[in-house]
Amino acid sequence: MSRIETPADLARLRDQAVARRNSRGTWVAVCAGTGCRAYGAEALAESLEKEVEKRGLGKKIGVRKTGCHGFCERGPLVVVQPSDVCYLGAQPKNVPAIVDKLEGKDAALDKLLYVDAENGKPLARLDEIPFYKHQQRVVLGDNVHIDASDILDYIAVGGYAALAKALSGMTPEEVLQEVKEAKLRGRGGGGFPAGRKWETTRKAPGEPKYVIVNADEGDPGAYMDRSILEGNPHGVLEGLILGAYAIGAGEGFIYVRQEYPLAREHAQKALDQAREYGLLGENILGSGFSFDVKIHRGAGAFVSGESSALMSAIEGHVGEPRPKYIHTSEKGVWGKPSCLNNVETWANVPHIINRGAEWFTGMGTEGSKGTKIFSLVGKVNNTGLVEVPMGITLRDIIFKIGGGVPGGKKFKAVQTGGPSGGVIPESMLDLPVDFDELTRVGSMMGSGGMIVMDENTCMVDTARYYMSFLAHESCGKCVPCREGTRQMLRILDRIVAGEGKEEDLAVLEELGDFMEDASLCALGQSAPFPVLSTLKYFRGEYEEHIREKRCRAGVCTPLIAYDIDQETCGKCGACLRACPVAAVDQSADKVFTILQEKCIKCGACFTACPEKFSAVIKVPAYAIGKPSAGNPPPAGKQV
Amino acid sequence: MNTRKPVAGEQPAEGPLDVLIIDGEEAFAAACRRTLEHAGFRVATSGTAGQGLALAETRHPGVVLLALELPDMPGAEALGALSRQAPAAVPVVASAHGTVDAAVESMKLGAFDFLAKPVGAEKLVETVRRGLNLSVLRKEAAGPGAAGAQAPDKYDLLLQGLDVLGEAYSLGLEKRQLLDELTWLENEAKYHAESLGQIKKKERVILDIRNDLLESDVIMRRYDFHKNALIQVLLDVQEKFRWLPRHVLNWISGRLNIPVRDIYTIAHFYEAFSLEPRGRHIVQVCTGTACHVRGASELLTRISATLGVKPGETDARQAFTLETVHCIGCCALAPVVQIDSRYHRNPSKSQFEKIIQSLEKEEVDTCPA
The missing domain is CATH 3.40.50.2300 (Response regulator)
Known part of the structure; x- marks a missing residue:
C-alpha cells in the first residue's frame, strides 16, 4: 500500500475499506479484550472461523476479533452485525448452533441471550440489554466494530476523517479553539480543562514541544484506558496527532504500563501502520505538518502516572515527582513544553473535531461536558466498562446499568477515584456524577474506577487497603507523604487487628489534614481521602472495631474465626477437601471441626460449604472456645 | 581449503x-x-x-x-x-x-x-x-567433535593475546587496566555462579557470563546505546533473564556511562524489576481494589499455602515465584490470578493444583534431556 498523500487519497481508501467490509453480509464480532480472552475468547473466535470456512460461508460471513465490548461479566461476548444480536458467555461448543442461526436455520441459542431480570424474557439485541441501553457510547462505541490490528477497519468507520478535516481546513488555532469551546476536561483524574493545558504548551517558549499519552493506568480497579488502547488504538493516536497539530509539537510519546502487554502491542501496531500509510512522519496528508510517536514502557510504579514523574521516567530517570512551581506543560520532558493527557482524553478529541464543540457540550452538566467511562466493578451484577453522559446519577449507573448488588445483599457504598478518592454512602446515590459534585462530597472522579461495596465489605479494611497501597507506592521524597502514609497504615493495622485505641480516630483525622496541606504531589495530598471519607460516613464501623473488637462484615481476619455449626452440617466433607493446610479435623464419628491453631483463615472451607448446609460460619474471634458465654450467637453465611 | x-x-x-x-x-x-x-x-x-x-x-x-x-x-x-x-x-x-x-x-x-x-x-x-x-x-x-579436533595450545592463545593487546594499545588502554578489568569480570562471573549456588567448571563460568554480556549488548543496541533508554533496557533485561543479575547491571553501567548507584535506584524503585532470580513461572495474585473486595487476600492466603511460599518468594526448585500485583486490569474477573500470561478467575485449591501440575508437566515434556 502506498502512502496517503492527500485527504482525497484518504477518502478513496475509505471507500475501498468500506467496500471490503460490505463484501460480506454478516460479521461476527468476538470480543478479544483482556477480560474475554481470560474466558477463552481466542479459542472461540478460532472455532467460529473454522466452522464458517468448513461450511463454505467464508464469502458471506466474516469473523472479527475486536476490542473490549464492555460487558466483561458475561464474556466471552459475541455480537452479530448488522442485526446486533448479542450472545453472552459463548463457548466453542455453541459455535455450530451460532453458525446455524447465521445461515437462517433454527437453533436453540436462548441460553446465550440476555434474560430480562424482571419478566424473564430473552433480549437479543445489544441496545435492548439494560447494561447497554442506558449508556451513551461515544469513545467505546467503535470497539465493537473494529479489529484493532487493522487500520483499514478504523478508516472504514470514519477514522482519520477528523485529522483530514483539521489538516486541510483548520488552522492549529482553530483546532485548539474547538477543544476549548468543547470544555473537554482531563479524564485522568484532576479534570483540568484540556484546552487550557494545550494553550499553555502552545504558548510556552522552547522547541521542540512534546505531546504525551498517559496510559500508566495505575488506579487499581480501573481499566478503561487499557480497553481503549487495546480496542481502538488509532482513535487515541488520531487524537494525539490532532493535539500535536494544535500545539505545534513534532514528537509524541505513549507511556504504557508494562502490566498491559496487549495494549502495548496494539499501540505499536497502530504506530507502524499509521507510519506506513503516511499518517505519521513527514508531511502528513500533504499538509507540511510532521509528527512522530514513540512508545515508552512504564516499569510499575503508581506515582509514575503523575505528570512530572512520568516525564522524568521518559528521560530514563527514576519516576519521582518534582515540585511544580512551573507546570510540565511549560517545562516537561528535557525541560521542553510537554502536554500530557490521559488515553480517554485524547480519544475524545477526534469526535470533537468531527462533530463540533456544540455537539459535545450538548452532553453533560454545566461544569463537566461529554461522557465518561467508568469501570463498574466489585459487588455488582453487571461488571464491566460503562460510558455514560456526565450528570447521570450514581443510582442509575449501579442499579439500572449495573443491575444492583448480587446475591440479594445490601448495598453499602461506592468508592470512586481510586486511592485518591473516597467512598460515597447510600444516602448520596442520587448525586449527579461530574467532576465537581464528586469532589464536593469528599471523593473525586479520578480516572473512573467505581467499586461497589455491599454489606460484606468492611470499610475499615477498605481504608487500610488503600493506605497500604499508598504507603507502598509513596516514593518517599517528601516527609508528609512518606511518614504520613506509614503512620496512618500503622494505626489502621492496629484497628483491624482489634488493638485500636479510642484516640486513634482523632489522630487519623489530624494526620490526614496535615498530609493534604503539606505533601509535594497529588499522591500524598489525596492519600488521606479514603480514610477521611470512610471516617466521615462510617465512623460507627471504626468504633465497633475499637470498642467491641468486632468486624460486622466479617472481613478483618484477626477479629473473626471460622467454625462449623454441627446442627446444620451435612457431613459432606467439602471443607476438609478444600482446606490447604489440613486444619479441618474429622473425628471417627464424622464430626468435622476446625483446628483453630492451624487455621490460616483463607476462607476455602467457607466457600466450599454447600449453600444448602451453610454450616461453615464466621464468628467473632473472641467467641471461639467459650460458646455460651453471653456472646452474640454465631450467624450464618450472611455475616 | x-x-x-x-x-x-x-x-x-x-x-x-x-x-x-x-x-x-x-x-x-x-x-x-x-x-x-x-x-x-x-x-x-x-x-x-x-x-x-x-x-x-x-x-x-x-x-x-x-x-x-x-x-x-x-x-x-x-x-x-x-x-x-x-x-x-x-x-x-x-x-x-x-x-x-x-x-x-x-x-x-x-x-x-x-x-x-x-x-x-x-x-x-x-x-x-x-x-x-x-x-x-x-x-x-570448541573441542573434539568439531572440525579439526586439535585443541589450541598456549602458543595459539599467545597469538590471539597479541591481537587483543595490540587493539588495546590502539584504544589507549594500558595492559594493566585491561588485566584489572578482566580480573574484575572474572570475579563477577565467580560471584554470579556462587550466588546461584551453581558449581561449574571455571571456563564454563567465564563463558556463561560472556554470553550474558553479549545478550545485554544486543538489548542496548536496540536503543542505540542511549542513556535515556535505561528503563527500557532494564525491562528487556528483566524479560530476558527473569531478573537483573549484578554483572549485567555493572556492564550496562559501563556501556551507557551511568553510575551503578543510579541503576540500582531505578531497579529498586519499580515493581517490574527483581534483583533476585525469579522462578520459571510467575504467579501473580491481583490485589487491585476490585479483587480486594471480592476476596483477593483469601485467594492469596490459599495460593501461598498451596505453593508453600510467601508473596515475593520463589520456591526452592526455582519453578514458581509468588507475587502480588496492583491491578492487572481484569477487574470483571475478580479475584484473579495471573500465571505467566494466562488469567484465572478465583481458582479453588484443586483447580490451582491442576494448573500448577499441567505447567510442570509441560516443562518435563519440553525438556530436551
Missing part, C-alpha cells in the same frame, strides 16, 4: 561451507560469491537473516559475511544470534553505511572485521582468508 572449483551459480547443497553470505542485496551477494568461488572457497548465500542463521547452524561456515541492513532483522541482532547459534563462525560485517560508529559497534558486538560497501575483490579475499584462519582456531578450541 577445498580445491574443487564449483560451477558458478550453483549453491553447494550440503557439507561444510567456507563462507556464508547473508545479504538482502542480491547483486552484491552474487558478486561476492563469484569472487570468492573464483578464489576456491565453498560459498552459499542467503537473502534473509532467518534463513542465513539456519544455514550457519547446520553447515558450519568458517566465515559469515553479514550485511548490517537485512530485511527481517536488525544486523546487530543477527550478529548476536550468530554468535550464539554458530559460535565457531567468524563474522565479517558489510555495510553500505560505512560510518566509524557502525564499524566500532559491530566490532564491539564481536565482528572480526568491517567492510564498507563497495568492497574490492582483493580486500574481500584477504579478509575472508584471515577470518578462516581464526575460524580453524575457534573450531579447534
